[in-house]
Amino acid sequence: MSRQDARLGVDIGGTFTDVVLEAGGKSYSTKVLTTYAAPENAIIDGMHQVCKKAGLSPSDITQVIHGTTLATNALIERRGAKTALITTEGFRDVIEMRTESRFEQYDLNLQLPEPLLPRQMRYTVPGRIDATGAELIPLVAADIEPVIEAIATAGYTSVAIGLLHSYLNPAHERLVRDVLAARLPDVMISLSCEVSPQMREYERFNTVVANAYIKPLMKSYLGRLEGRLRDESVTSTIFLMHSGGGIISLENAAEFPVRLVESGPAGGAVFAAHIAARYGLDKVLSFDMGGTTAKICLIQNQTPKTSRVFEVARSYRFKKGSGMPISIPVIDMVEIGAGGGSLAHVDALRQIRVGPESAGSEPGPACYGRGGEKPAVTDADLVLGKLEADGFAGGTITLDTQASKDAVLNVLGKPLDLDARTAAFGLAEVVDENMANAARVHAVENGEDLSDYTMIAFGGAAPLHAARLCEKLGVDRLLVPPGAGVGSAIGFLRAPFSFEATRSAYMTLAAFKGDVVTTLLEELRNEATAFVRNCAPDAEIRAEYKVYMRYKGQGWEIPIALTAEQAQNPDPAVFGTRFNEDYTRLFGRPVAGMDIEITVWSVNATTPPQTVDSVLQDAGSSVAVMNGKCSFFDAAQSKMMHGYLFEREQLKSGATIAGPAKVVEDETTIIIPSSRQAVRQPDGCIDITTQEETA
Structure with missing residues (x-):
């Protein structure tokens, strides 16, 4: 096989690391549990698996494109480097004062998120640039040196420099950088005039602080990854997916790691846009549900909607202003803690709550058999019959149904006096309504009516829940593309530079x-x-x-x-x-x-987008051949429904399936409820639409 087109896409998620190899016009994929202590280990493992499937060696890989949630997780979990902020005298507390707005207007006990850096880690220098870029108060090296000495004494490894109006005149920031670099050459430095040269001090200072905070971590990780790949004889260039939906070099990613904060979800949006172009769809709702989070994005005219500010680590679900603002170009999406690993509990009002806490891959949901005792969304899906215990993640994991039932019953069922199935139904409905509500809010904020949209679902958990979301949102058409379980990784391979x-x-x-x-x-x-x-x-x-x-x-x-x-x-x-x-x-x-x-x-x-061939769509020309029977809980019918099981790989073009049914594959399972019917399109997409009622 020619090595001219062997391209590797890698997406590190909170639960799984997805690896896709495209070579010789074919695609090979796998899902590997994310290894938190050394994320590169999962990448190497997955790479060997897909190379074996393709009959290639790692040395045959000609390009590696990588996206990751590591930067996001470091900010959420506050696991960054010891970082200092140098700012303008009188503006030391900008990142703590925020914008003085209240995201929950009537909450008397409102808890504002803590700034990334406490006050004692923020330093000031004199000198002042005005709003036109003119120098009001000069700044000289002698003014800066006492601050540099304090930073040297405290032993910081990274420094953010954010001065007033530096986006118009960066001279003072560059002077501080030069003095700091001369005195402390090993300290990493981030300038707000380079990271985010935009107005609004709160957002700009937060962004440069975030960049400095994760820079040592990401630089170390990217260096280790490059070294491990070289040890495996991968000599090709490594690129990174950035939050805006494009690809940048490893060097630029290491210098501006804050641009990687939404890199994984951005790949998913690019993947959905590519499918939309194949089907000529101008209004698409992208639904990406993985192990830790769910992401929803509006795609119009085959282009994901973009923004220049977004929030990380919102402490109040759906509440703008409750998170950490990052001011960089980004694909605009709403992200909530609703993934397959999201954990459920009963709150003080005896209501089922799901997320944002996740079981991740360590220990994972209870059904993984790795020590998890709390019920996750995956556990509910298993109890409700939506998942097959055998063959999960391509056969690498056998799910423990009894462990799921025990977890659901102990944490939800007993406190609420419910049996395991009813409690699992409650869990699933809560998480589905959370996601549907997030989609409604996002659509309203953008002046859109979702009934005009087609949903494209991908990610390991999305095909399990997408049809139910369509029922809730009034969306008539749902596409589940081939490779849906590893959609973001495929999106990396579709993205432009x-x-x-x-x-x-x-x-x-x-x-x-x-x-x-x-x-x-x-x-x-x-x-x-x-x-x-x-x-x-x-x-x-x-x-x-x-x-x-x-x-x-x-x-x-x-x-x-x-x-x-x-x-x-x-x-x-x-x-x-x-x-x-x-x-x-x-x-x-x-x-x-x-x-x-x-x-x-x-x-x-x-660079120009990839050429997209239109799909000659099939309205349904044959009845699909079933592989067995199945039963699962149909939420719209509020009861167990009996239907048929289908292997996705065995479905021929034009094959038609009437719900209730399940379509299984290595990376995910597609649930087709009784309200829907499906057609396998020529490109492999499962096209799910509302089933016409018969008299």
Whole structure:
């Protein structure tokens, strides 16, 4: 087999590490339990498994693309390096004061999340840049040296530098860096003017602190991973998936690890967008449910929706402002603690609660037989008959049904006086409603009606729950693509090389300066292109332009996409028209007589997307051949239903299945309830739609 196209995609999740090898036009995949102490061990194990399936050796691999939740988990679990923040005098407490808004308005006992760094780890220097970028108060090396000495004495391994208005004038930040590097050459340094050159000090300072906090951890991990792969004779280039849905080099990822915070979920969104393009779908709800979390993303015109700020580690579910804001380009999605490993308990009001605590892979759900005693979502699925005890994770794990029943009964059933099946049903309904509610909230925030959407489900647990979500949301069509259980890892192999450069520069349309805009966008294009050239020296690179605009006096902006022509020949009238069009689409009407402001400018440099072949869709041309009978609890019917079992690999194109039914494969199981029917499409997708009622 030719080694010219042997590409490896690796996604480290909270429970499983997914590995996909594409070679010779075929795909080979596996799921391996994540090894927390040394995550690279699971990657090496999975790599050997897929290479064996493909008949290749690791030395045949020509490209490795990796995404991980390690950065996110380090922030959530506060497992980062000993980090200091150097900021402007008088602004030491910005990351603790936050924006002074209350995300739960009437909660008298509201607990605000603790800042990543306590006050004693935050230092200040004099000097001041104003809001126009001019120097108000000079800063010299002598002003900085006492702070550097204090940092040296305390023994910090990483330092974040975030000074006021450095996104307009980075001179003071660079001076602090130079003095610090000369005195402490082994300390890692992160500058806010490089990590997140955007307005709003709270978000910018938080982002640079987060980058510095996880930088030593991620740099060490990426170095170990590269070394282990070299030891296994993998000499190909290693790339990382970033939060914005593109690929960057290992070196850039190690320097800006905060860009990796949502890298795994971003791969899933890219995977869903690729499926949407194959089916010509303009409105898609991407549903990714793994072992630890569930992610929901809106994909319009085969492009995932993006944002420039998102929150990590929300302490109140669905509550904006209850987490840690990270100001970087990111695929916009809602993420909740609702995965296969999410644990359930009964609260003080005798209600079943699920997540965000997860069993992970150590010990895992009770049915894994690794010491877990609390019921997880996977345990409920097993008790309800949705999972087969044999053949889980490609046959690598045999599930213990009795352990699941005991855990469900002991933790949920006995306190609520319920039998194991009813308690498991309650657990499953709670987690499904949590996910459905998250999708509703996300859709409302974006002015969308989900009944017009098609759901694409992937991740190890999503196909088990997706049809029930469709019932709750009024979504008529569901696609479960081939490789759904390892969808994010496949998405890595579909992603372009890309990098988005952003910068804050305030301007109103009334005082629009076309020459300044042209220069600014050209600088951003050159900056973004340089990052992509580092990964793909000879590739074609395109530029995508975006500005963030608002009516004067408003507190937040909306993103406005521009064509290359509009960006290269900036016209305030065109900018205003584009803003009013998008504002009206989101909020129903424009606001007459108001000046419009631009606060942030963005250029995304990207290689062209992969060519996508359209699927000649089959409406159903034959009856699927069953492999046996099955029984599972149908939530909509509130009872056990008896149906048929099908092996996905044996389904032929056009094969039709009427629910209730189960379709099993190595990495996941697809549940088709009695309200649905399914057709196996020519590309391997299971196309699930509402079943017409018969009189």
